[in-house]
Amino acid sequence: KNEVEQSPQNLTAQEGEFITINCSYSVGISALHWLQQHPGGGIVSLFMLSSGKKKHGRLIATINIQEKHSSLHITASHPRDSAVYICAVRWGGNQFYFGTGTSLTVIP
Amino acid sequence: GAGVSQSPRYKVAKRGQDVALRCDPISGHVSLFWYQQALGQGPEFLTYFQNEAQLDKSGLPSDRFFAERPEGSVSTLKIQRTQQEDSAVYLCASSLAGVQNIQYFGAGTRLSVL
Numbered sequence: 429k430n431e432v433e434q435s436p437q438n439l440t441a442q443e444g445e446f447i448t449i450n451c452s453y454s455v456g457i458s459a460l461h462w463l464q465q466h467p468g469g470g471i472v473s474l475f476m477l478s479s480g481k482k483k484h485g486r487l488i489a490t491i492n493i494q495e496k497h498s499s500l501h502i503t504a505s506h507p508r509d510s511a512v513y514i515c516a517v518r519w520g521g522n523q524f525y526f527g528t529g530t531s532l533t534v535i536p
Numbered sequence: 537g538a539g540v541s542q543s544p545r546y547k548v549a550k551r552g553q554d555v556a557l558r559c560d561p562i563s564g565h566v567s568l569f570w571y572q573q574a575l576g577q578g579p580e581f582l583t584y585f586q587n588e589a590q591l592d593k594s595g596l597p598s599d600r601f602f603a604e605r606p607e608g609s610v611s612t613l614k615i616q617r618t619q620q621e622d623s624a625v626y627l628c629a630s631s632l633a634g635v636q637n638i639q640y641f642g643a644g645t646r647l648s649v650l
Binding site: 473 | 539540569571576577578579580581584591592594595627629635636637638639640641642643644
């Protein structure tokens, strides 16, 4: 079975800390998507990548194809970053397979 | 509108009742996706449209689930004879063209079946 695993499941950080969320998958992929979901709110796409590294503001996403692993980094974290971060991968075809998410709480 | 719009935001149904959930994608987006998200889980793929064509319905859990997009814009997900296990948030997403583009998600419809 193709799987997407995220770690940690829950993360609490102090404001200003550097945060890393990890995503591992079992077989080679066509694309990987990092998403942000606020409680009671919708899902916002952060990045879609298939290789290398992307940066937007304080967010950085990297992917290592050989190791089947991606990381989402948040620099200078802020309470408004508190949300669930979800990794989704596409192996081919039309379906994205989602991890169960990492719940991040940033304390002022 | 500027984003993907879903209605209703909340729906409570009695077991056995039929429900219809609506999705208005971003104008001009060719592709439309439906997902089901159970409490504490990540979303799971249900079905995918390109314009009015339903290209993939492999994620629909049973024949009680039916989706359509007759004019290639608004889509409706219908669930017949709802069961308690259908309780979930149903998410709609659209993208410019195909799975290779970023998907933009609606806020979802929370369905509770009593």
